[in-house]
Amino acid sequence: MITTPVKLWRRGKKLVNHIGVKGELLYWTIVRVPPKNFADQAPYPVGIVRLGTGEMMVGQLVDWTEKDLKSGMRVVAVMRRITHEDKENIIPYGIKFKPL
Amino acid sequence: MVGIVSYGTYIPHYRIKIEDIARAWQKNPADIVDAIQVKEKAVPNTDEDAITMGVEATVSALRACGLDAKKLQSVFVGSESHPYAVNPSATIIAEAIGMGNHYFSVDMKFACKAATAAMQVTAGLLGSGEIGYGLVIGSDTAQAKPHDVLEYSAASVAAAYILGSNKDELIAEIKEMSSFSSNTPDFWRRDGVRYPSHFGRFTGQPAYFAHVLGEAHALLMKSQMQPSDFDYCVFHMPNGKFPRAVAAKLGFTKEQLLPSLTVDMVGNPYTASAMLGLAEVLDTAKPGQKIFFVSYGSGAGADGFIFETTKKITDFQKKTIPVSTQIADKEYISYLQYLQKTHKL
Amino acid sequence: MNISIIGAATTKFGELWTSSPRELAKEAFNSALAQSGISSSKVEALYVGNMLGGLLGHQENIGSFYAEELGLSPVPAFRLEAACASGGVALHNAINSIKAGLYTTVAVLGIEKMTDAGGDLVASALMAAGSDEERGSGITFPGLYALMAQAYMSEYKYKEEDLAEVAVKNHFHGSYNQKAQFKFKVTVADVMKSSRIADPLKLLDCSPVTDGGACVIISSDPKIISKNSVSIVASEVGTDTLALHKRASFTSLNAAKDAGRRAYARAGLRPVDVDVAEVHDCFSIAELIAVEDLGFSETGKGASDLKKGKFTRGKGKTIVNPSGGLKACGHPVGATGVKQAVEIFEQLMGTAGEKQSVTDAKIGLAHNVGGSGAIATVHIFKKNNF
Numbered sequence: 001m002i003t004t005p006v007k008l009w010r011r012g013k014k015l016v017n018h019i020g021v022k023g024e025l026l027y028w029t030i031v032r033v034p035p036k037n038f039a040d041q042a043p044y045p046v047g048i049v050r051l052g053t054g055e056m057m058v059g060q061l062v063d064w065t066e067k068d069l070k071s072g073m074r075v076v077a078v079m080r081r082i083t084h085e086d087k088e089n090i091i092p093y094g095i096k097f098k099p100l
Numbered sequence: 101m102v103g104i105v106s107y108g109t110y111i112p113h114y115r116i117k118i119e120d121i122a123r124a125w126q127k128n129p130a131d132i133v134d135a136i137q138v139k140e141k142a143v144p145n146t147d148e149d150a151i152t153m154g155v156e157a158t159v160s161a162l163r164a165c166g167l168d169a170k171k172l173q174s175v176f177v178g179s180e181s182h183p184y185a186v187n188p189s190a191t192i193i194a195e196a197i198g199m200g201n202h203y204f205s206v207d208m209k210f211a212c213k214a215a216t217a218a219m220q221v222t223a224g225l226l227g228s229g230e231i232g233y234g235l236v237i238g239s240d241t242a243q244a245k246p247h248d249v250l251e252y253s254a255a256s257v258a259a260a261y262i263l264g265s266n267k268d269e270l271i272a273e274i275k276e277m278s279s280f281s282s283n284t285p286d287f288w289r290r291d292g293v294r295y296p297s298h299f300g301r302f303t304g305q306p307a308y309f310a311h312v313l314g315e316a317h318a319l320l321m322k323s324q325m326q327p328s329d330f331d332y333c334v335f336h337m338p339n340g341k342f343p344r345a346v347a348a349k350l351g352f353t354k355e356q357l358l359p360s361l362t363v364d365m366v367g368n369p370y371t372a373s374a375m376l377g378l379a380e381v382l383d384t385a386k387p388g389q390k391i392f393f394v395s396y397g398s399g400a401g402a403d404g405f406i407f408e409t410t411k412k413i414t415d416f417q418k419k420t421i422p423v424s425t426q427i428a429d430k431e432y433i434s435y436l437q438y439l440q441k442t443h444k445l
Numbered sequence: 446m447n448i449s450i451i452g453a454a455t456t457k458f459g460e461l462w463t464s465s466p467r468e469l470a471k472e473a474f475n476s477a478l479a480q481s482g483i484s485s486s487k488v489e490a491l492y493v494g495n496m497l498g499g500l501l502g503h504q505e506n507i508g509s510f511y512a513e514e515l516g517l518s519p520v521p522a523f524r525l526e527a528a529c530a531s532g533g534v535a536l537h538n539a540i541n542s543i544k545a546g547l548y549t550t551v552a553v554l555g556i557e558k559m560t561d562a563g564g565d566l567v568a569s570a571l572m573a574a575g576s577d578e579e580r581g582s583g584i585t586f587p588g589l590y591a592l593m594a595q596a597y598m599s600e601y602k603y604k605e606e607d608l609a610e611v612a613v614k615n616h617f618h619g620s621y622n623q624k625a626q627f628k629f630k631v632t633v634a635d636v637m638k639s640s641r642i643a644d645p646l647k648l649l650d651c652s653p654v655t656d657g658g659a660c661v662i663i664s665s666d667p668k669i670i671s672k673n674s675v676s677i678v679a680s681e682v683g684t685d686t687l688a689l690h691k692r693a694s695f696t697s698l699n700a701a702k703d704a705g706r707r708a709y710a711r712a713g714l715r716p717v718d719v720d721v722a723e724v725h726d727c728f729s730i731a732e733l734i735a736v737e738d739l740g741f742s743e744t745g746k747g748a749s750d751l752k753k754g755k756f757t758r759g760k761g762k763t764i765v766n767p768s769g770g771l772k773a774c775g776h777p778v779g780a781t782g783v784k785q786a787v788e789i790f791e792q793l794m795g796t797a798g799e800k801q802s803v804t805d806a807k808i809g810l811a812h813n814v815g816g817s818g819a820i821a822t823v824h825i826f827k828k829n830n831f
Contacts, residue, residue: 011577016198020159027599027695029591030644031584035572036565038583040440041146046584048592048690058690059582062145063113065431071599079155079196080147082581084443091183093192094581096147098113 005090018077018095023051025073025097028061037083049075049097060096068099076100102226103270104407105233106167106262106416108160109379110153111366111426114143116438118252124435125247132252137340141255141367143433144241146441150179151189153258154239155196161235161260162197164419165269169197172262173231174204174222178214178371181241182207185291193237204231211287212336213397214238215371219261220277220403226265236261238371245295246444253339255367259375271413272382272391274405276323280315281401288399303398308338312346312394315402319394323406327351331389334377336396337363352392359384365427378407380423387411448543448665449674449829451550452481453787458657458775459626466502466558467514469658474515474554477660477787483669488662489548491515491522494535494555495779498524500570501562511554528574529727531555532659532782533682533813533822540680543665550664555783559654567654571778574816576688587651588643589689589817590728595645596695597730601745605645609636610752611729612649612772618758619769621800626655626775636729650729655775659784672829675793675809679708679825689817698818701725702738705812708823709740716740719763719825720806721792723785725814726770735812736765739823758802767792767802782813782822793828 028047031038038044045061061068062080075097082092117140119129133139144153154177162169177189190205204225208214215238222234239258244250264270286307289296312335320326327333333352335343340363347357360377369376374395381391391407439445454476456469464472478485491512498504512522527534532555539551559567572580575589594608612631619625631649639648663677664670683704686692693699709715716739724739726732733747741763742750754760758767768774768788771781789809791797809826 012192012195015196019155019196020163027592027595029584029588029595029646030641031588032640032644033568033585033587033642034565034583035580035585036569039565040443041583044583046582046588046592048695056690058579058584058688062147063431079152080145081149081152082147082583084146090187091149091151092581093152093196 003092008090008092012093015079015093015095019079021051021053021077022100023049023075023077023097025049025075026071028069037085040084045069047097057095061099062096063098074100101267101270101273102223102263102265103273104261105264105269105271106161106165107379107382108157108164108260108420109376109423109426110156110160110258111142112144112148112153112256113429113431114145114433114441115140115430116143116433116435120435121251136252137364138253138367139364141253142257142369143438143441144256146443149183149241150181150239150258151183151192153256154189154193154237154260157239157258157260158193158197158235158237160421161262164416165262167233167262170200172199172203172233172235174225174234175199176206176208176218176222177237177239178208178218179239180209180211180214180370181243210401211397211399212370212373213395213401213403215375216395216403219263220279222263223274223277226263232266233262233264236263238375240370240372242368242370243295243442246439250296250298253368255369257366257369257372257376259372259379261375270410271416272407272409275408276319276406277404278315278319278322279401279403280311280318282311284400286398286400307398307400308342308396309346311400311402312336312396313349315394315404316350319404319406329390330356330392332359332381332385333357333392334360334374334381335394336374337361337377338368340364362423362427376423382413383417383420383422383424385409385413387413446544446665447670447676448540448663449670449676450661450786450790451483451664451669451674452477452662453660453790454480455624455659455784455787456657457624458655458777460560461656462560464656466556469558469656470511470514470554470556473658473660474552477662481662483550485516487550488517488520488552490520490542490551491517492535492539492551492553493522493524494531494782495524495557496526496528496531497557497559497570497778500573501567502558527820528815529725529778530782530813530815530820530822531779532784533811533824534782534820536661536782536786536824537680537682537822539663540677543663549666550662550669552660552662553783554658554660555780556658557777557779558656559777560656564654574819579688585643587646587728590730591643591646592689593695593734594730597733600696601748603748606633606637607748607752608650608729608733609633611726611732612636614751614757615726615766615770615772618767618800618802619773622769622774623799625769625773626653627773646728652727652771652776655777657775657777657780657784659780659787661783661786661790670829673794674829675790675826676829677824678827679712681707681711682820682822684820685818687816687819692818696734698734698738698814698821700818701735701812701814701821701823704821704823705739708825712825714808714825718808719810720808721764721767721789721803722810722812723768723788724765724812726766726772727776731814732765732770739810739812764802767797767800785811785813786824789826793826
């Protein structure tokens with residue numbers, strides 16, 4: 001993932017549009033072999049979420065337990081660090097989904 | 101008249117039992133829990149930090165009062181764990197909640213009293229008529245070196261307060277405030293060093309107690325009041341013992357202190373500690389009740405406030421997520437998972 | 446205009462530590478050229494399908510790179526990139542250039558070197574085929590297809606064992622392929638026991654990381670095309686949203702479905718006419734979706750048809766992935782689309798050796814997909830009968 005401060009800056013402006021918006025989990029998978037930079041978070045579920053606004057998003061599920069992984073589960077969009085491993089660069093914040 | 105318009109708190113989902121930490125280091129769990137009087141503490145997930153938690157608490161505070169974020173004219177973030185040494189938490193949070201560009205802002209530091217100091221500065225801006233609404237956030241992912249005694253209490257929470265100067269909107273008024281400081285090196289962290297250091301028993305009488313008591317006496321004198329005039333008292337809670345001891349020393353009763361004692365089930369989230377305790381009181385206080393509040397920050401200083409709730413508080417309580425509800429929403433993790441989530445592995 | 450394949454070859458597919466991309470390209474091209482019987486001076490242009498040359502090898506300007514390596518300079522040379530459909534898209538453009546009357550005889554090279562880089566870098570690089578939002582979610586390609594698998598299994602009431610049958614069939618086919626990366630057979634139990642990569646997909650549901658090269662020489666010159674050739678009667682490309690979650694369906698790839706529909710129409714053929722097909726089984730679920738998108742199975746029936754042996758050599762009518770597919774033969778991403786053309790050529794010509802899975806076959810089809818379905822190519826081939 002190539003994220004530069006400028007790209008993060010442009011993307012960061014859109015966070016406010018999604019933080020706190022509720023949605024529904026449609027499908028999910030549990031990623032057990034993570035890509036570079038996500039190793040410290042694995043295993044983690046990634047799901048397709050339909051927001052209350054109708055918008056479709058894909059994102060990591062956080063603060064989850066097995067029983068939360070059900071089609072139709074209610075979730076809320078929250079702001080979290082996308083990755084943690086890079087200690088020098090600008091911190092990439094993004095949207096993840098928390099079970100309600 | 102300046103006071104609190106709204107507040108919001110955020111406690112992360114995960115908890116670790118203090119007895120499990122003790123067991124990991126082959127200490128007697130009962131001895132440890134008894135000594136610090138903390139049962140479990142809140143642990144952030146790998147992808148949380150003082151900024152993400154600050155956003156959660158602020159979203160909560162805004163939702164509870166329905167205020168448009170663009171009306172906030174200042175944002176001060178107090179923390180001991182700002183994600184950047186240079187790059188403001190304040191602007192990142194401000195953008196995430198939609199504050200626009202026209203606001204006063206700065207990140208603040210003074211150990212555990214950084215956020216209460218921010219409240220005093222905000223009260224000044226409000227009182228002078230410079231702003232109409234100000235946002236104050238206390239947020240920490242408190243770090244402790246494994247095997248150090250701080251590991252049993254260092255926790256993570258964020259608390260956001262929206263202060264204002266429109267009498268009709270306040271749920272609690274700030275009746276009085278003052279502050280007491282001295283140069284006292286009880287607990288510190290040098291630049292570039294990962295974990296804080298402290299000097300054991302020196303953090304007690306000459307540090308916490310001297311300053312909390314120093315400020316408390318000054319505040320009581322300034323306001324011409326005595327402990328029995330208050331319905332509640334809230335103190336900074338580095339563990340379960342210190343606030344109980346200082347309350348007793350000042351002449352407050354257990355009943356006055358208990359409603360604010362979040363430390364037993366949450367731990368010590370540094371800058372958010374006293375603010376969380378205050379929130380728990382405000383969750384259930386009745387109109388016209390008086391709250392005595394003194395925070396503490398190592399290095400050292402104590403910020404004091406006298407709050408009085410208004411008639412508006414009853415309605416407000418219906419719109420907030422109570423601290424007790426958040427404390428109950430939890431999942432226990434093992435010591436190994438705790439080390440993973442706090443990036444020690 | 447009859448555009449036909451006159452020569453086709455692949456290298457061995459696998460972890461080819463001692464082979465550089467240049468060596469793989471030369472080997473595939475020289476073999477294909479030798480088979481075609483023409484000299485390299487007759488090749489008027491070079492089309493290269495390659496995805497990761499830049500991301501993993503820091504090499505761009507790839508058209509020229511391979512024109513030089515194959516001794517073809519100063520002819521025109523182009524590199525096409527469409528993630529795992531780079532090969533199919535290169536072939537499509539080569540065909541178009543002949544149709545446009547620019548050239549008569551063209552070489553199409555598919556080439557990929559994946560094992561020079563570490564596994565996690567390869568996984569990240571492959572996500573370049575997805576969208577920004579998908580990359581930010583921490584999902585991988587197995588993860589994206591796992592989401593499709595979940596949707597497919599819940600919609601049509603299948604189990605993970607039904608998906609495993611794809612790996613079983615393709616390893617069975619691959620066991621006859623000398624050039625395949627994996628020649629061992631697997632059982633459903635083997636697949637179910639293999640470690641989970643992205644639930645519900647397990648290691649043996651996923652195609653491997655592979656090095657390899659493939660080349661076809663195509664021509665419209667009636668003097669060169671003889672009985673020993675296979676004509677390309679349709680070459681279609683379809684696109685769809687980059688990101689999976691923006692699609693209209695999670696159990697069908699409309700890019701492939703639409704390209705297939707247009708290909709059948711252009712060739713005047715129907716799915717039932719296809720004797721042999723190479724489809725894009727990057728993951729077990731992908732083959733099930735492919736046979737439905739291509740009309741070999743009704744919607745939702747792909748898994749049950751496969752289980753009944755409808756696509757298996759010796760049992761079925763339309764043999765799917767006689768090479769072993771991406772799963773057993775291997776998936777050097779940019780090369781796969783061209784390798785599929787090579788395989789169909791050999792199957793229709795009857796020169797597939799041990800892996801010959803059809804007799805007197807007339808019609809073959811190749812289905813090549815990029816990313817999670819953002820782009821797809823469908824080619825239909827017909828044995829020339831002069």
